[in-house]
Amino acid sequence: MAIIAPGSTIGILGGGQLGRMTAMAARTMGYRVHVLDPDAECAASAVADRVVAAKFDDADAAADLASHCDVVTLEIEQIGVAALEAATRHAPLRPGAAILSVVQDRGRQKRWLAQNGFPIGEYRDVASAEEIDSATRELGPLIVKACHGGYDGRSQVRVDDVSQAREAWAALAARPSVAERVLDLESELSVLVARRPSGEIVVFPPAFNVHERQILAWSVLPAPLPPRITQQAVEIARGIAESFRLEGILAVEMFVLRDGTLLVNELAPRPHNSFHETEVACSTSQFEQLVRAVCDLPLGDTRALRPGAIFNLFGDLWLNGPPRFEAALAQPGVRLHLYGKRGPRPGRKMGHLSAIGDTPEDALARVRAAAIAIQ
Ligand code: ADP
Ligand code: MG
Numbered sequence: 001m002a003i004i005a006p007g008s009t010i011g012i013l014g015g016g017q018l019g020r021m022t023a024m025a026a027r028t029m030g031y032r033v034h035v036l037d038p039d040a041e042c043a044a045s046a047v048a049d050r051v052v053a054a055k056f057d058d059a060d061a062a063a064d065l066a067s068h069c070d071v072v073t074l075e076i077e078q079i080g081v082a083a084l085e086a087a088t089r090h091a092p093l094r095p096g097a098a099i100l101s102v103v104q105d106r107g108r109q110k111r112w113l114a115q116n117g118f119p120i121g122e123y124r125d126v127a128s129a130e131e132i133d134s135a136t137r138e139l140g141p142l143i144v145k146a147c148h149g150g151y152d153g154r155s156q157v158r159v160d161d162v163s164q165a166r167e168a169w170a171a172l173a174a175r176p177s178v179a180e181r182v183l184d185l186e187s188e189l190s191v192l193v194a195r196r197p198s199g200e201i202v203v204f205p206p207a208f209n210v211h212e213r214q215i216l217a218w219s220v221l222p223a224p225l226p227p228r229i230t231q232q233a234v235e236i237a238r239g240i241a242e243s244f245r246l247e248g249i250l251a252v253e254m255f256v257l258r259d260g261t262l263l264v265n266e267l268a269p270r271p272h273n274s275f276h277e278t279e280v281a282c283s284t285s286q287f288e289q290l291v292r293a294v295c296d297l298p299l300g301d302t303r304a305l306r307p308g309a310i311f312n313l314f315g316d317l318w319l320n321g322p323p324r325f326e327a328a329l330a331q332p333g334v335r336l337h338l339y340g341k342r343g344p345r346p347g348r349k350m351g352h353l354s355a356i357g358d359t360p361e362d363a364l365a366r367v368r369a370a371a372i373a374i375q
Contacts, residue, residue: 002296003295003296004071005295006029006030006031007031007032008032009031009034009070010026010033010069010070010072010291011036011065011066011069011072011073011087012033012034012035012036012048012074012075013056013072013074013075013076013079013083014035014036014074014076014079015035015037015042015043015051016037016043016044016075016339017341017351018271018272019035019037019075020042020043020044020047021276021279021287021337022287022291023044023047024287025285026287028288029291031291032049034049034050034051034065034068034069035050035052035065036051036056036061036062037052037053037054038054038055039053041342050068052064052065056080056083057079057082057083058083059082059083059085062079062084062086062087066087066089067090069091070091071294071295072087072091072092072093072094073270073290074095074100075270075271076270077100077104077268077269077270078104078148078149079100081097081101084100092247092294094247094248094293094294095246095248098244099246100269103268103269104148106145106147106148106150106266107125107147108147109266109267110123110178113240113264113267116240118239118240119261119264120264121180121181121255121263121265122139122180123180124179125176125177125178126144126176127177129166130165132165132168132169132179133162136165136179139179139181140182141182142159142182143157143159143179143182144157144158144168144172144177144178145177145178146172146175146176152215152216152347152349153213153214155175156214157171159179183263184258185255185256185257186257187208187225187256188208188210188211188255188256189208189209189230190206190207190209190253190272190275191206191234191236191237192204192207192250192251192278192286192289193237193238193240193241193249193250193252194241194248194250194289194292194299195241195242195246195247195250196247196292196294196296196298196299200299201238201241201242202289203234204275204278204304205222205223205302205303206221206222206230206233207219207220207221207222207277208221208223208225208360209253209274217311217312218309218311218364218367218368219277220277220309220310220364221274221281221309222304222307223360224361225256228260229260233254236254237252240252240267246269247294248270248290249269249270249289249293250267250268251268251269251270251272252264252267253265253266253267253274273310273312273352276310276337277310278308279337280308280335280354281304281306281307281356282304282305282308283300283301283303283305284299284300284302289302306358307356307357307358307359307360307363308354308355308357309357309363309368310352310353310367311352311353311354311367311368311370312349312351313338313349313352313371314347314348314350315345315348316347317344317375319344319346323374323375324374328353328370328371328373328374331355331369331370331373332366333355333366334353334366335355337351339351353367353370353371355367355370
């Protein structure tokens with residue numbers, strides 16, 4: 001298989017912060033970058049050679065993007081099937097349509113995981129208020145998640161008892177959903193695996209993640225968890241990437257239950273918020289790894305050279321004027337990453353702080369001090 005050499009053009013479906021940071025890594029390695037995004041002034045536009053401004057289901061636009069690129073990848077999995085097929089006709093799409101069609105639909109994703117022997121929590125497919133009602137009777141309190149279109153906890157509704165079934169179904173706009181049993185979580189972790197078309201696979205050390213209101217608040221790598229758990233997590237992620245014959249990178253979000261059981265939460269075949277630490281902790285960032293993987297270049301070293309932590313910065317911070325960046329940057333080992341988004345809105349990811357430390361706890365203490373100082 002031919003490599004896609006530096007100097008070639010990489011297309012990215014999606015121009016948010018993940019596309020922007022991928023584009024920056026690609027440019028460091030001498031690639032040209034074209035981006036497709038509904039917003040011509042998207043976060044990635046500042047570092048792209050070309051922006052195709054179009055919706056993610058616009059097949060003509062996807063064909064236009066791909067026809068000027070040597071390979072196409074993505075930073076968001078909710079791309080219309082026709083657009084993915086159109087792109088594939090003009091350039092290799094990595095990751096390919098097979099993994100994307102499974103991951104795009106939460107129900108299909110869960111069935112695939114269960115059928116391929118990967119551990120997941122108990123759930124039911126639901127397509128009516130009555131089915132949510134009976135799922136609650138069988139499983140107890142639920143988180144009902146629409147099969148299509150949610151992220152950062154959106155399109156999800158908690159149902160504590162049967163009286164809430166009808167309301168929940170209305171809140172989900174009567175969309176087919178999965179109803180998951182609310183799990184008693186000890187902790188959450190994620191694993192990032194990279195595979196190139198010629199078959200080489202590497203895995204980053206797992207990250208330890210803390211969510212607030214269902215959105216990632218902070219993350220630290222390597223996860224300070226027992227090796228028994230992190231080794232098992234790495235094996236699961238590697239197994240999933242192999243089963244899909246992944247071309248690109250894949251983040252596997254996992255739950256650790258109080259009794260130590262490890263379950264797969266969900267899959268994201270793209271860069272992931274919980275691996276932003278790789279930019280400061282590892283010799284290869286997740287973004288460079290994606291570039292290497294889709295170009296079929298030798299994959300980079302995934303070891304953590306030192307622990308790293310990140311803390312997300314949401315639009316809320318801007319409500320009372322600009323954040324105190326200088327106070328955050330005065331903390332030792334801390335870096336600022338802003339995505340160049342113009343409109344700060346509550347809950348919108350605007351950037352993150354990162355820090356390195358001698359131990360995961362140390363990195364976390366530093367980034368947390370910066371996150372307090374910035375307010
Ligand atoms: P998203 O696609 O928005 O990331 P997730 O399914 O990963 O949605 O859910 C977001 C977060 O909500 C999880 O990381 C976890 O903290 C919490 N959560 C989701 N499902 C469950 C569950 N079944 N039990 C307990 N907590 C859950
Ligand atoms: Mg998630």
